[in-house]
Amino acid sequence: xxxxxxxxxxxxxxxxxxxxxxxxxxxxxxxxxxxxxxxxxxxxxxxxxxxxxxxxxxxxxxxxxxxxxxxxxxxxxxxxxxxxxxxxxxxxxxxxxxxxxxxxxxxxxxxxxxxxxxxxxxxxxxxxxxxxxxxxxxxxxxxxxxxxxxxxxxxxxxxxxxxxxxxxxxxxxxxxxxxxxxxxxxxxxxxxxxxxxxxxxxxxxxxxxxxxxxxxxxxxxxxxxxxxxxxxxxxxxxxxxxxxxxxxxxxxxxxxxxxxxxxxxxxxxxxxxxxxxxxxxxxxxxxxxxxxxxxxxxxxxxxxxxxxxxxxxxxxxxxxxxxxxxxxxxxxxxxxxxxxxxxxxxxxxxxxxxxxxxxxxxxxxxxxxxxxxxxxxxxxxxxxxxxxxxxxxxxxxxxxxxxxxxxxxxxxxxxxxxxxxxxxxxx
Amino acid sequence: xxxxxxxxxxxxxxxxxxxxxxxxxxxxxxxxxxxxxxxxxxxxxxxxxxxxxxxxxxxxxxxxxxxxxxxxxxxxxxxxxxxxxxxxxxxxxxxxxxxxxxxxxxxxxxxxxxxxxxxxxxxxxxxxxxxxxxxxxxxxxxxxxxxxxxxxxxxxxxxxxxxxxxxxxxxxxxxxxxxxxxxxxxxxxxxxxxxxxxxxxxxxxxxxxxxxxxxxxxxxxxxxxxxxxxxxxxxxxxxxxxxxxxxxxxxxxx
Numbered sequence: 001x002x003x004x005x006x007x008x009x010x011x012x013x014x015x016x017x018x019x020x021x022x023x024x025x026x027x028x029x030x031x032x033x034x035x036x037x038x039x040x041x042x043x044x045x046x047x048x049x050x051x052x053x054x055x056x057x058x059x060x061x062x063x064x065x066x067x068x069x070x071x072x073x074x075x076x077x078x079x080x081x082x083x084x085x086x087x088x089x090x091x092x093x094x095x096x097x098x099x100x101x102x103x104x105x106x107x108x109x110x111x112x113x114x115x116x117x118x119x120x121x122x123x124x125x126x127x128x129x130x131x132x133x134x135x136x137x138x139x140x141x142x143x144x145x146x147x148x149x150x151x152x153x154x155x156x157x158x159x160x161x162x163x164x165x166x167x168x169x170x171x172x173x174x175x176x177x178x179x180x181x182x183x184x185x186x187x188x189x190x191x192x193x194x195x196x197x198x199x200x201x202x203x204x205x206x207x208x209x210x211x212x213x214x215x216x217x218x219x220x221x222x223x224x225x226x227x228x229x230x231x232x233x234x235x236x237x238x239x240x241x242x243x244x245x246x247x248x249x250x251x252x253x254x255x256x257x258x259x260x261x262x263x264x265x266x267x268x269x270x271x272x273x274x275x276x277x278x279x280x281x282x283x284x285x286x287x288x289x290x291x292x293x294x295x296x297x298x299x300x301x302x303x304x305x306x307x308x309x310x311x312x313x314x315x316x317x318x319x320x321x322x323x324x325x326x327x328x329x330x331x332x333x334x335x336x337x338x339x340x341x342x343x344x345x346x347x348x349x350x351x352x353x354x355x356x357x358x359x360x361x362x363x364x365x366x367x368x369x370x371x372x373x374x375x376x377x378x379x380x381x382x383x384x385x386x387x388x389x390x391x392x393x394x395x396x397x398x399x400x401x402x403x404x405x406x407x408x409x410x411x412x413x414x415x416x417x418x419x420x421x422x423x424x425x426x427x
Numbered sequence: 428x429x430x431x432x433x434x435x436x437x438x439x440x441x442x443x444x445x446x447x448x449x450x451x452x453x454x455x456x457x458x459x460x461x462x463x464x465x466x467x468x469x470x471x472x473x474x475x476x477x478x479x480x481x482x483x484x485x486x487x488x489x490x491x492x493x494x495x496x497x498x499x500x501x502x503x504x505x506x507x508x509x510x511x512x513x514x515x516x517x518x519x520x521x522x523x524x525x526x527x528x529x530x531x532x533x534x535x536x537x538x539x540x541x542x543x544x545x546x547x548x549x550x551x552x553x554x555x556x557x558x559x560x561x562x563x564x565x566x567x568x569x570x571x572x573x574x575x576x577x578x579x580x581x582x583x584x585x586x587x588x589x590x591x592x593x594x595x596x597x598x599x600x601x602x603x604x605x606x607x608x609x610x611x612x613x614x615x616x617x618x619x620x621x622x623x624x625x626x627x628x629x630x631x632x633x634x635x636x637x638x639x640x641x642x643x644x645x646x647x648x649x650x651x652x653x654x655x656x657x658x659x660x661x662x663x664x665x666x667x668x669x670x671x672x673x674x675x676x677x678x679x680x681x
Contacts, residue, residue: 284543291542292528292535295521299529302518309478309512310530310596311504416522416576 009059017052024048069406103275107268116267118383120339123274124332125379129359129371130281131328136357137366137414138294139321140301142199144353145206148186149326151348153179153333155213158226158343167245168232168338172331179330180323182209187322191315206353213345225344231266232273232338239269270339277335281328286368288324297321298366355379358396362403364410373411429492431456431632432477432508432600438485439472439656446472447483448656454600454634459626461635461643463667464653465676470636471513473653474604477634478510479503491599505533507599511589511606513636519578523569523588526577527560530592556595563591567621583614590621600632601625607639615642622646644668652676 025048027040039045058065107116128150135143156175160166166174190201213220220226230245231238237253238245241261253269254261288294296317300307304314337343359378363370382392403410432454439447447469454460462470476483479500488496495503518526528535535556536542541549564570567587572580577588586606593601603622607615619642625631637643643650644664652659652667654676660667667673 287543288539291539292532292537293539293542295525295529296532298521298525299518302520303516305480306512306516306518307529308480308500309504309510309516310592311501311509311533312529313501416525416574 005060009056012059013052013056016055017048020048020051104272107264107271113264113267116264116271118380120267120271120274121383122376122379123271123278124336124339125356125359125375126278126372127281127332127335128329128356129363129375130278130285130368131325131332132356133360133363133366133368133371134285134288134297134328135321135325136360137364137371138289138301139297139318141318141321142195143202143322143325144199144350144357145186145202145204145209146325146329146356147348147350147353148202148206148209149179149182149329150333150336150352151209151213151345152182152326153330154337154343154347155220155226155333156330157334158229158337159219161229161338162226165245168230168334172334175334176327176330179333180327182330183323183326184319186326187319191318203350203353206348206350210345210348210350213348221344223344223346225342225346226337227342229337229341229343231270231341232335234269234273239266241266274335274339277331281331282368285324285328293317293320358400362400362410364412364414366414367410367412370410370412370414430454430489431491432634433489434473434477434486435489436486437473437476437483437488439469439476439481440484446656447476447653449486450651450653450656450658452477452634452651454632456599456632457626457630458648459622459633459635459646461637461647461650462653463637463640463643463650464659467655468653469656470653471604472656474510474602474636477503478508478602504596504598507597508602509593509596509598509600510602511586511593511604513604513608515582515585515589517577517585517588517592519576521577522574523564523577523580524557524560524573526588526592527563527595528556530595531556531559534597559595563595566594566624567591582609583611586610586614586618587621594625594629594631598631600634602634602636604636605638606635607637607642615639618642619645 024044025040027038028035029038030036106119110116110119128146132143132146135141135146153175156178157168157171160171160174161168186202186205190198193201214223216222231240233239233245234253236250237256238250239253241252243250243252252261253259254265259265296307296312297320299312300314300317300321307314307317336347340347355378359374360371362378363372363374378396382389382396388395430453432452434450434452437447437450437452438445450469450473452460452462452473462473464470472481475481476496477488479495479498479502482497486496487494490503490506490508493506495506495508518529521529534552536546536549536552538549561570561573564573567590569580569584569588569591572584577585580588586609590601590603590606606622607618610618622633622635623646625633635643635647647664649661650664650667651661652670652673659676660670660673662670
């Protein structure tokens with residue numbers, strides 16, 4: 001038995017050494033037009049040896065490791081008692097009030113504009129996550145090209161501002177409408193598709209948008225993108241250091257209140273703006289979820305045929321989910337463009353779609369709280385641990401795998417709104 | 428004589444297979460009509476044609492004298508013809524009440540803005556939907572499960588919820604596809620009672636596919652027998668029971 005275990009652990013480690021040695025252990029360098037082969041520097045060899053031993057040990061102790069993992073899983077991660085406590089906690093309005101207070105005093109606690117920058121990015125991803133949550137989490141339509149709508153929103157504001165000098169607040173609804181239209185138009189042909197097929201078509205759509213932006217250089221500036229996009233104004237007051245939008249009659253918010261300009265103040269204003277926008281999205285989508293249309297989204301995810309037999313128009317319901325999701329992305333996109341001041345197709349690559357999807361899946365499909373949590377984890381952590389940037393994707397992948405093993409339902413499982421039969425719907 | 432539902436010379440062909448060939452159905456208001464036949468006779472295919480899941484290859488379907496063949500399923504359902512399924516098709520991850528609320532979708536105020544601001548008309552309609560859901564939950568005896576996930580209930584309860592879900596859409600004709608399949612004898616008796624109540628208390632017309640002959644003979648006004656896609660016989664339960672062709676189809680020749 002023991003021999004057996006040693007043998008079955010030895011095989012993978014030997015296989016590793018056998019494969020790794022020719023790749024890493026041999027140094028080949030050209031010398032006088034000839035290839036000289038020598039042993040690699042000793043640290044590479046040590047690495048191979050250590051890795052081989054590590055694999056052996058892991059295989060040998062695999063069962064006890066698994067048992068520990070199982071123990072951790074049952075005691076720490078998924079105890080139902082904890083979930084009930086969480087529910088209770090969330091039902092308390094004071095908890096929410098405390099949350100809000102923390103959120104609004106957050107920039108004062110941080111004290112550096114870099115961490116504020118991260119917070120603003122997190123808020124943008126929260127918005128994107130909330131929007132995609134409608135499409136993927138509620139309506140069950142796997143959308144891999146979500147970043148396309150984000151790009152439409154961002155470029156819509158950037159171009160309106162660049163070519164026609166239109167301000168943020170006027171352009172915002174236009175951007176939302178443009179993204180919604182894009183969602184609507186894409187929705188029509190792809191509604192017949194399901195699952196994998198839908199995923200591939202939306203993936204293609206996202207890429208088409210990016211390639212269009214790259215190649216329509218005369219309008220979009222091509223790979224250079226659009227620069228010098230105006231920041232939002234607050235009730236007509238500009239938030240940049242020097243007047244930029246209306247140089248003659250304008251006034252900066254700092255002059256108005258008698259402050260001296262500090263980059264920190266500007267970031268704070270933008271943070272508050274983002275926070276308000278997130279709260280707005282949260283409110284609207286939360287309400288939508290409880291409206292007939294929200295219930296229809298979920299019903300459609302559960303069983304399309306039953307929906308049809310109950311007189312629900314599949315096309316209209318799917319289109320509405322797609323459109324709502326897209327318009328949220330447009331909303332976030334316009335904000336992103338104005339915050340960054342410059343955008344290029346680089347910001348709208350497929351990887352972004354993947355991150356947003358990961359936020360939804362990791363957070364827990366359909367759960368808004370989960371989405372917010374996952375957005376923080378997936379955006380803030382990589383930014384804070386810049387030193388580990390090289391390993392970012394590795395950690396990201398490992399996190400996904402672990403989540404799928406331990407909590408496939410995501411951080412926080414979607415809670416059904418409990419309904420009192422007397423006609424009042426509780427929180 | 429006008430019928431609530433009328434199917435004339437209904438045909439449905441899948442490639443070379445004639446699944447339904449020349450079936451005629453006539454259902455009057457407030458009747459309970461059953462369609463029976465051996466397995467694979469094409470009963471469910473008839474249902475699928477009637478409710479718009481298939482577009483029939485030939486024939487005419489009239490509901491309240493409007494031709495409905497080939498219409499999209501959700502529009503047929505809105506006309507007041509709803510069905511249950513041979514295999515229960517509930518929204519499993521949603522709560523029982525939500526299942527009933529979804530079914531009332533077309534009676535609710537689905538306007539985005541009125542929902543956002545909870546206007547009076549929105550709240551009133553929502554309230555009415557709750558009342559309706561509550562009423563039917565009580566009727567099928569599932570009130571205590573209102574908050575439970577639909578998929579977590581027993582099979583018999585799921586069957587009853589499916590019927591309740593049809594009823595809250597306020598239909599004119601309810602079509603039940605093997606409602607007694609998988610039920611124990613007590614539950615079948617309850618189902619019998621429920622279907623009779625639907626007719627007597629709610630003025631409902633019922634079209635039924637069923638294999639439980641006791642149930643069929645008990646509650647049907649008339650019975651259609653289908654065999655291998657073709658109409659075999661129709662008449663009152665007593666007539667069908669004594670029809671030599673029907674006996675032959677079910678039991679084989681002596």
